[in-house]
Amino acid sequence: MSQKASTRDTRPVAQVIAAEGVARAIGLKHVASLLYTYRCDLACKHCLFQCGPQQPDRRVSHEDGLEFLRQLHQTGRVIHIAGGEALLYFDSVLALCRAADQEGIAPHFIESNARWCVSDELGIERFQALRGAGVQGMLFSADPYHQVFFPPENRARAFRLAVDIFGRPNVIASDASIEKLREMNDIGRDRERLAHFTRQHPPRLVGRAGEQLAHFFPDRPLSDLAQDPLWHGSNHTADCASEFDPERMWEIHIDPYGNIQTCCGIVLGNARETPLPALMATEFWGRSEIVRRVSERGPYGLLDLATERGYRARAGYPQKCHLCWEVRKFLRPSYPAVFGPAEVYGSRMPL
Numbered sequence: 508m509s510q511k512a513s514t515r516d517t518r519p520v521a522q523v524i525a526a527e528g529v530a531r532a533i534g535l536k537h538v539a540s541l542l543y544t545y546r547c548d549l550a551c552k553h554c555l556f557q558c559g560p561q562q563p564d565r566r567v568s569h570e571d572g573l574e575f576l577r578q579l580h581q582t583g584r585v586i587h588i589a590g591g592e593a594l595l596y597f598d599s600v601l602a603l604c605r606a607a608d609q610e611g612i613a614p615h616f617i618e619s620n621a622r623w624c625v626s627d628e629l630g631i632e633r634f635q636a637l638r639g640a641g642v643q644g645m646l647f648s649a650d651p652y653h654q655v656f657f658p659p660e661n662r663a664r665a666f667r668l669a670v671d672i673f674g675r676p677n678v679i680a681s682d683a684s685i686e687k688l689r690e691m692n693d694i695g696r697d698r699e700r701l702a703h704f705t706r707q708h709p710p711r712l713v714g715r716a717g718e719q720l721a722h723f724f725p726d727r728p729l730s731d732l733a734q735d736p737l738w739h740g741s742n743h744t745a746d747c748a749s750e751f752d753p754e755r756m757w758e759i760h761i762d763p764y765g766n767i768q769t770c771c772g773i774v775l776g777n778a779r780e781t782p783l784p785a786l787m788a789t790e791f792w793g794r795s796e797i798v799r800r801v802s803e804r805g806p807y808g809l810l811d812l813a814t815e816r817g818y819r820a821r822a823g824y825p826q827k828c829h830l831c832w833e834v835r836k837f838l839r840p841s842y843p844a845v846f847g848p849a850e851v852y853g854s855r856m857p858l
């Protein structure tokens with residue numbers, strides 16, 4: 508299979524960030540992340556990695572973190588630390604950023620749920636410390652899945668302070684008002700309103716979204732799913748090549764175990780064994796028959812494999828990615844090295 512041409516900006520990432528800010532640079536260069544931990548103080552219903560308080564108290568080591576940041580920077584993408592909620596381990600994250608900054612490999616931004624931002628003093632202290640360690644921006648989500656868990660003031664405060672300290676072009680977040688955030692909280696508490704919101708803004712139905720939000724959607728015949736959009740509206744064909752093409756894929760992650768993933772829960776390799784740049788220089792799908800199948804034939808390739816092993820397909824599924832999720836769960840015991848890690852598949856939160 509040949510790779511299609513990249514549509515990413517050809518300027519160096521530092522130049523793009525300097526000219527456009529971190530927020531715009533993401534769309535122009537795409538992203539690569541250090542997935543610092545699967546642990547989180549929230550348990551959002553749409554979380555693709557099933558992050559939450561139930562996950563092990565496991566984070567990337569300082570040494571691995573530095574090595575993974577070195578590898579991530581070689582992709583030429585916008586680099587961030589994500590999770591889970593990485594700032595549960597604020598002191599360790601700050602120490603990692605400081606050491607990375609000494610090498611010129613600090614992450615460009617950090618993703619956080621902002622729940623921790625309970626006062627101006629704490630927000631200013633943390634953002635200034637991160638900025639002093641070479642971090643250039645912050646990302647905060649705002650939606651009913653997140654906002655149901657904590658006061659709107661924390662999210663609004665984090666946004667305001669981050670804009671003050673990093674500058675608006677470097678804060679990847681909506682400027683949702685307290686009233687809007689409060690309405691999101693209300694929606695998150697109301698099953699009918701959440702169902703309506705979810706149908707209006709359908710997430711990819713894998714991970715916890717596959718477990719807890721799929722029932723908001725009607726099943727559709729297998730043949731109707733092929734053109735469903737993927738992570739960022741790309742593809743629209745039965746295959747999933749755009750998610751596994753090193754140039755076109757939107758995002759790539761390295762987790763605390765070294766697992767390299769594009770689509771959550773499909774492991775392409777391990778950064779401790781084959782550094783990410785080397786892996787990206789090859790064809791991902793050349794390393795694994797499973798990855799080749801899903802890249803070339805999408806979940807239909809996995810469905811055939813599962814059917815050979817006794818899986819009985821339903822008459823329909825709500826979404827192409829949900830078909831993929833259901834089949835992957837069936838196949839995981841046979842292919843745990845590819846369909847992993849356990850954090851993504853292992854825990855089921857109550858509905």
Ligand code: SF4
Pocket residue numbers: 547548549550551553554555557558559590591592620653
């Ligand atoms: S979506 Fe983000 S904040 Fe929500 S559970 Fe997942 S990692 Fe935590």
Ligand code: SF4
Pocket residue numbers: 711713737738746747750770801805806827828831832
């Ligand atoms: S169908 Fe599977 S491999 Fe394709 S984008 Fe969705 S989750 Fe990823």
